[in-house]
Amino acid sequence: xxxxxxxxxxxxxxxxxxxxxxxxxxxxxxxxxxxxxxxxxxxxxxxxxxxxxxxxxxxxxxxxxxxxxxxxxxxxxxxxxxxxxxxxxxxxxxxxxxxxxxxxxxxxxxxxxxxxxxxxxxxxxxxxxxxxxxxxxxxxxxxxxxxxxxxxxxxxxxxxxxxxxxxxxxxxxxxxxxxxxxxxxxxxxxxxxxxxxxxxxxxxxxxxxxxxxxxxxxxxxxxxxxxxxxxxxxxxxxxxxxxxxxxxxxxxxxxxxxxxxxxxxxxxxxxxxxxxxxxxxxxxxxxxxxxxxxxxxxxxxxxxxxxxxxxxxxxxxxxxxxxxxxxxxxxxxxxxxxxxxxxxxxxxxxxxxxxxxxxxxxxxxxxxxxxx
Numbered sequence: 001x002x003x004x005x006x007x008x009x010x011x012x013x014x015x016x017x018x019x020x021x022x023x024x025x026x027x028x029x030x031x032x033x034x035x036x037x038x039x040x041x042x043x044x045x046x047x048x049x050x051x052x053x054x055x056x057x058x059x060x061x062x063x064x065x066x067x068x069x070x071x072x073x074x075x076x077x078x079x080x081x082x083x084x085x086x087x088x089x090x091x092x093x094x095x096x097x098x099x100x101x102x103x104x105x106x107x108x109x110x111x112x113x114x115x116x117x118x119x120x121x122x123x124x125x126x127x128x129x130x131x132x133x134x135x136x137x138x139x140x141x142x143x144x145x146x147x148x149x150x151x152x153x154x155x156x157x158x159x160x161x162x163x164x165x166x167x168x169x170x171x172x173x174x175x176x177x178x179x180x181x182x183x184x185x186x187x188x189x190x191x192x193x194x195x196x197x198x199x200x201x202x203x204x205x206x207x208x209x210x211x212x213x214x215x216x217x218x219x220x221x222x223x224x225x226x227x228x229x230x231x232x233x234x235x236x237x238x239x240x241x242x243x244x245x246x247x248x249x250x251x252x253x254x255x256x257x258x259x260x261x262x263x264x265x266x267x268x269x270x271x272x273x274x275x276x277x278x279x280x281x282x283x284x285x286x287x288x289x290x291x292x293x294x295x296x297x298x299x300x301x302x303x304x305x306x307x308x309x310x311x312x313x314x315x316x317x318x319x320x321x322x323x324x325x326x327x328x329x330x331x332x333x334x335x336x337x338x339x340x341x342x343x344x345x346x347x348x349x350x351x352x353x354x355x356x357x358x359x360x361x362x363x364x365x366x367x368x369x370x371x372x
Contacts, residue, residue, distance in 0.1 A: 055090050057103055062091075063113050064129050067098040069122030075100075081119050086112040101129065114183075127213075133162060136193060137181040139209040145199050150180060153197050157223050159184050184212070190223050192216045 067073050075092065082089050082102060087109030093101050104110045113126040127135070138150060147165040154161055163183035167176040184193075192215050196207040218225045221232045229235055230244055239247040257267040 055105070057091055059129070061105070061107065061110050062101055062103045062129055063110055063126045064095070065100045065102050065113070066125050066127075067122050068125055069120075071120045071122045073098075073119050073122050073124075077119060078124070081117065081124070082113065085117050086110075102126075132186050133183055134186065134212045134214070135181055136184045136210065136212040137179055138197065139211065140178045141180055141199065141208055142201055143176055143178065145201075147180075149199060150182070153199075154182075154184060157193055158190050159186055159193070161185075192218050192225065193223070194218055194220045 065078070067078070075094075078100065079089055079092060086104065088105030089102055089109075090105050091101075091103035095101055102113065104113060113124075114128065116123060116125050118124065136154075141150075150165055151161055161182045162185045165180050165182045168179040168181065169175060170177050186192075193210055193212060195210060195215070195217065197210050198205050198207050216225050219227055219232045220229055221234050233243060236243050237245055237247050237250050237252075239250040240252040242250075242252065
């Protein structure tokens with residue numbers, strides 16, 4: 001069994017190997033002759049019948065495969081399932097425990113192997129050995145954020161998506177958990193993406209985590225490592241054009257032209273020199289007239305505003321005084337009313353009590369006189 005697996009592995013990894021298992025017989029070099037081209041990149045075979053086939057060993061068709069799971073998977077099983085599900089495998093080498101490099105015979109098989117598959121409970125995960133294509137994940141995105149917004153964000157980072165954007169589901173359900181992932185092609189100028197990206201949500205703009213393999217800290221503006229945003233040469237003030245601060249933090253008196261967005265001394269939106277000289281007089285006259293009108297309007301506006309302020313203050317004072325006055329009258333009237341009301345009741349009660357006391361005394365005196 002071990003010898004069979006040994007020859008199966010060689011037969012799947014390299015179809016040009018002189019040992020070929022057919023119906024239990026092993027055909028040697030007499031049945032097949034092979035010639036290797038210069039550099040070992042291309043190999044031609046002459047099979048029985050005189051037909052000649054060519055095998056290409058290309059770096060772009062080589063995939064790094066990792067086995068994730070506790071169930072053991074042999075090399076022969078890996079090659080058999082890879083040929084069955086993905087296509088021809090022309091080379092295989094072990095690069096570690098449960099890690100292999102498989103070279104496919106065509107790009108279609110390479111793409112299928114990159115999508116991965118399962119052997120029992122073990123997952124076969126494939127990724128490109130080059131760093132130009134990586135899977136980028138956006139964590140915790142709201143479900144209503146569209147894929148077009150993600151693609152627009154990638155275009156702003158000067159990278160492109162090479163696969164459809166997919167949503168990760170909760171295990172055992174078809175409910176999205178908020179994570180999106182897409183395969184992105186990097187280039188020489190952009191080798192890593194920022195750690196977070198800003199998206200508009202129902203409660204306002206929020207930052208969401210962005211992760212991928214071999215990620216390093218980069219500037220959010222130029223997408224290059226080695227400096228932060230405030231040290232980025234592309235981070236310029238929109239007001240004065242100086243590097244290192246925002247326009248809201250600018251304290252400089254230098255201003256940019258609103259038309260050409262250049263400094264005032266470098267403004268290019270003015271006309272020719274002759275037109276400038278010809279229009280100086282009319283411009284100065286118009287400016288003086290406009291300044292006078294502006295000063296008059298400003299003074300009139302100040303007078304009106306002062307008058308309105310005094311009127312408002314007087315009205316507020318009158319309202320406060322009236323409120324206090326009527327409140328004093330109300331409380332005074334209530335006090336005197338309750339004072340006289342309770343005083344009269346007290347006098348009447350006292351008189352009645354005194355009369356009853358005198359009557360009881362007279363009745364007691366009469367009773368004593370009768371007894372005597």
